[in-house]
Amino acid sequence: MKTFIIWDYKIQSWLVSLFFIALLLDLLLFQKGICIVFYFLLALNHLISSNTKFFSKSYSKSVLFKVYYFTSMTFILSFASLLLIKNSKFSNEFLSEFWSIILSFGLLGTPFLAIIYYLICDKDYMKLKHN
Numbered sequence: 001m002k003t004f005i006i007w008d009y010k011i012q013s014w015l016v017s018l019f020f021i022a023l024l025l026d027l028l029l030f031q032k033g034i035c036i037v038f039y040f041l042l043a044l045n046h047l048i049s050s051n052t053k054f055f056s057k058s059y060s061k062s063v064l065f066k067v068y069y070f071t072s073m074t075f076i077l078s079f080a081s082l083l084l085i086k087n088s089k090f091s092n093e094f095l096s097e098f099w100s101i102i103l104s105f106g107l108l109g110t111p112f113l114a115i116i117y118y119l120i121c122d123k124d125y126m127k128l129k130h131n
Helices: 002-030 035-055 063-087 093-130
Strands: none
Touching: 002 035, 002 093, 035 063, 035 093, 063 093
């Protein structure tokens, strides 16, 4: 798990840096939304990394990590449920609106979750570095 935490921290750092560079270039030059690619890669990495940590027996899960994990998984499951409801023959208007509200909150909350996850990775890395 130690090598995973080190690699996870390095990958997170690179992806966050590349996202902000792409965001700056989008704002100043391109205006094409290139930063969305890096944001998607960052979200995908969070999904893989957080699930690896959550299901690892050797990873010490802090309260902050547990709150992050369950909140982000709620958003992901809501998004998947919304896609299933929209594409199925069974379409309940109340359920659709309920999942849309959760998804909207998730879209606004996702940058905060990304920052929190980076702080979790940083804390894990620093803990390893000091040991």
